[in-house]
Amino acid sequence: MTNVTTIAKEMEEALRADGVRITRQRAALLKVLAGADDHPDANELHRRAREIEDTVSLATVYRTLSALEAQGVVHRLAFEGEPARFETTNAPHHDHIIDLETGEVMEFRSEKIEALQALIAEELGYEVVHHRLELYCRKRK
Template identity: 75%
Template sequence: MTDAIASAEKLEQALRADGVRITRQRAAILKVLSESADHPDATELHRRARELDASVSLATVYRTLAALEAQGIVHRHSFEGTPARFETADLPHHDHIIDIDTGEVVEFRSDKIERLQAEIAKELGYDVVRHRLELYCRRKDQD
């Protein structure tokens, strides 16, 4: 079983547990979301899902995302200046660089940053429970 299929099934199980019926339209949304390697917004998810099932409505996309978010299965990211974007919560922890010129979102992981954050929290008498790091960047000239 591929990771995308496993992820789609996990999303479906979460919706069923919340009492949400899995319709053809929702199945298309779940498939698109589980296969997304980027951070699509609701409009982009809608566009992609309509390629699988033309009857998918934007309202169904929003309702499905809200139910998945409430279950903690999907993360909503509200990057400055862009519509909310979504990704499945089954990914390992990572941080984001947002290209302020193109809107591209780049995932990265840095052990150095993780250690520094834990060190700072410890110095101030805290343990890090969770965190989110977003760097808003502009690509350097490629001269």
């Protein structure tokens, strides 16, 4: 089974656990979500899912995304000034750089940043359980 198929199956199981029926429309959306290597918003997911199953409605996309988020298998990313974007939760931890000029979202991981966050939390008497880091940047000229 490919990674996309495995991820889609995990999302399908999460929906079923939430009492959501797996229709052709939802299966198309799950396939698109599982195969996304970017951070699409609901409209883009809708467009891509309709390429597979032309009866997918935007309402189905929103309802399905909400159920997937509630089950913890999809992250809703709310970047400043942008519509919410989505990614599956199966990827290793990473942070994001958002290009303010193009809207492009890039993933990165820095052990230096991770270590510094843990050190700061420890100095204040805490342990990092979860965090999200977003850097809003412009290209240097």
